[in-house]
Amino acid sequence: MSFVFGPARRTVPQPSVAALGMWVFIASEALFFGALLFAYGVTRWHSPAAFAAASAKTDFWIGTVNTAVLLTSSACVAMAGDRLRHGTSRAAELWLGGAVLLGSLFLALKAIEWRSEWTHGLFPGPSWTLDGHPRPAAELFFAWYFVSTGLHAVHLAIGIAFAAVLATRLSRASERFEHNERLHAFGLYWHFVDVVWIVLYPLIYLVAPRT
């Protein structure tokens, strides 16, 4: 079984079909998350204080640790690509495995954070309050927060799955050319998911100055 984004039988071999495909996909994803950012921007512009009050309730430490985890995982993926081009596929597999572990750690920490927010009553709904007081726009912050981080997590989970499958297949020497292409395309996706988080992080955790 080959990957969905594998190249077609072509009359003229060209090395960048998978990469171009991934760039186009990333463009569509940029608009996907971009629309969410627009909704955030409009709502925050209307109610800056409410957003600040809501952001103050987010868990700064989990968010920051998670950022470091994700950035490190991107470094792992970059190393995997480098090792595959210049070294053995075994090293690349290990680096990919590192990315899988770190990505999974991110998701685990995220789940802990969500659970904590749920128990503190921060999940939006008809009976939502902020510390017992109704703050409608603050509720919207959390609505946006759960949608954005939820979609981000789905993208990350898909990335982890692909990384795991890719890692197990790198040992097939016969497809060396395609593997480089695929890993390069995969790396683009993983780095994009990372960039989305980097954009989300200040919008979630850094709205108000923290003491």
Next chain:
Amino acid sequence: MIDGTEPSYLRDGLSLRSWLLSTDHKRIAILYALAITAFFFIGGAAATLIRIELATPAGDLVSDDAYNKLFTAHGVIMVWLFLIPSIPSVVGNFVLPLMIGARDLAFPRLNLLSWYLYVAGGLIILAALATGGVDTGWTFYTPYTTMFSNSSVVLTLVGIFVTGFSSILTGLNFIVTIHLLRVPGLGWFRLPLFVWSTYATSLILVLATPVLAITTVLLVAERLFQIGVFDPAHGGDPLLFQHLFWFYSHPAVYIMVLPAMGVVSEIIPCFASRSLFGYRFMAYAVLAIAGVGFLVWGHHMFVSGQSPLANLVFSLLSFIVAVPSAIKVFNWTATLYKGSIRFDAPMLYALGFVGLFTIGGLTGLFLASLALDVHLTDTYFVVAHFHYIMVGGAVMAFFGALHFWWPKVTGRLYPEGLARAAALIVFFGFNLTFFPQFLLGYQGMPRRYHAYPPEYTVLNVLSSAGASILAVGYLMPLAYFAWSLWRGARAADNPWQAAGLEWQTASPPPTHNFDAPPRAPEVPYDYPPRPAEQNA
């Protein structure tokens, strides 16, 4: 249905499984054609009921809720299950790789996935219709959709979300294919205009559809969890929905019309036996329409409570986006000059497109004018405007494409006499249906009215009469195309003597498209000069 002795893609596997698991772009195009035809007639059935109801002022055929569900079903099905996929996924899928000398699209398996996503989304939408329907209008305005509608809103939105991914993946496939799989020597300015149009359409598919996806996610979240993003009582804003929705839905109309323009740019040079006039401007115009088309969405919101400054900006940009379309109409007309013109069915549809798209486009100027739009928006003037473009334009072009490439796709000829008659019946029926609606709109008949005040009766009766004629025009091809598959004469490789690489291979083509990579033409629309005795 089996063609002559040569092995073609049609004979390459005869089981159902070989069709349903095929990654051959030509077979996938046919899978799309079958699904799209089914949805077209379902959407058309809704339209038929609407026009029967509107033949009398009283709401006496169906209840008001049923009527609201009918016009919503018509809009949702026609927009997402017919117009958006029709030319790209049927014509584009089949013809694009052939036009550039490629064996298939860049990602053939992704292409098959696109079809399954489309069918899945379509079935989900049909399930929503079967479980009580949805009554919000295809525009799903909030807070009615999220707080007041008692209908299958969430299911419909999920179906739209799924078909959206079909669109995005198709666009992605086309972009990569056009960039990387052209036969050597086929530079950008040697490409047929249909390729340019498909490319511009694909850019919109990839960049606009994700915004729709997020919008449906937010709508579903609001409806299921009352998160408040569109609810003023929770600090939300109903106008935020309109901005998000129209940011996609305006470029969406260019998804529907740009491929149609591409088809017309293929048909007219062929049946005028001469090269397209103004090739470069035509190519740039297509890109300009796609680009500027992203900047005009606010013209759907002139009376929504949007600021007057925003209204001015969107109005000006809406006038600007009309310019490249005007250029195209002039260039198609100029392509007839000094040609040698044949009036086969594809040409009748293409000329019909030019006329009806011109009227539809010109009426867009009325709506772009702020003071006029205040009166005309949300009336039947708008309904007439967009049907002139979508039906008089895109559907006519789709039918033109079906007739033009029918011999290539099936290896058969359709009956020309019946086809011409159907084209003329469609043209006449269409105008009788929709022209009165411009007048209805100026007289103030609002949209989405189940029953209407009696002063609007005469024009509504005319419109409904036209619809019955239009229906005949649409049913005829169903009959004679089916007949052609069994009894039509066999087609040669190039029955129209058309330029274009797709005509350099057999009708129907082999699975691998070309036995040897074809040679790129020196110039596009390489039609030979007329024989001397034809000249005056």
Next chain:
Amino acid sequence: MGDDAASSPAFTLLDASASSIASRVDLLFVALLALCGTVALGIAATIVVFCVRYRAGHRADRRHPPTQARALEVGWAVAPLLVFIGVFVWAAWTYAQSRRVPPDALAIHVVAKQWMWKLEHANGKQEIDELHVPVDRPVLLILASQDAIHSFFVPAFRLKQDVVPGRYTQLWFTATRVGEFRMMCSEFCGSQHSAMLGRVIVMRQPDYSRWLDAPPNPAVARAEPAGAPRDRGRALFDRLACASCHGAGSSVRAPRLEGLYGGRVELEGSDSVVADDAYLRESIVAPGRRIVRGQAALMPSYADQLDAEQIEDLVAYLRALGSEAHP
């Protein structure tokens, strides 16, 4: 602003033309129709002529068919652009005039709800699905929605305005003809959207004054509470015990409401806002959205306890409180 005498507008087209802006809109429409009609006919004629002259088998000079003509192509791109910009300016100018509210306009409050129109004149007289206005006087409609988005449309006036929940929208007009004109909802709002019809009844000024002072239609009087909006608002204020937080001597020390209307309010963060109708309404319905500087976010939302008309009444009362300090 009204340029016409009571019964003869300058220009009529199709439907009755009954507002000061209608004749301008009709003129623009006819001009655009002439322009577009000429272009459409011109293109159609050209296509027909070419199709006849150059049909296959017919002898004609087909040597050197041109594939480009730069000057022509640039020309037919620039010329339409200039014409379009001209039309844009004309239409935008007319639109701008239709949005500039005359200072002496008669204010009428409108609440749209599924599926009827409720209108209230300044003296408190109410109507349902009917709007009586004097001829040749500017009227300003202040529109609010109870539920979904509606749209107030009078074809004879060539005017329309969406009515959006959570905010006020405005529409002004000067009726120029005496008579009755259809009023319709033009934004889909649910089951009986097409039944949400009404009439605008334009009367001569003396007739209007008489009508205004007369007691209301018995059906309306039965359905609606009597009295001026500010009095009903005061009753609500008392019933909901707003003074328990906003009154003098409250331990909560919520902002005082006397003299509030029309003044500037300092908000949390560094923003400030003028306390107008929209701000007061928002403070009742979505109080946590923008909080006064130095206050805690304690006020609950009254969106579920009050309908749009009651909110209008409360705001009218707060306006009255405010005007005591800002005469």
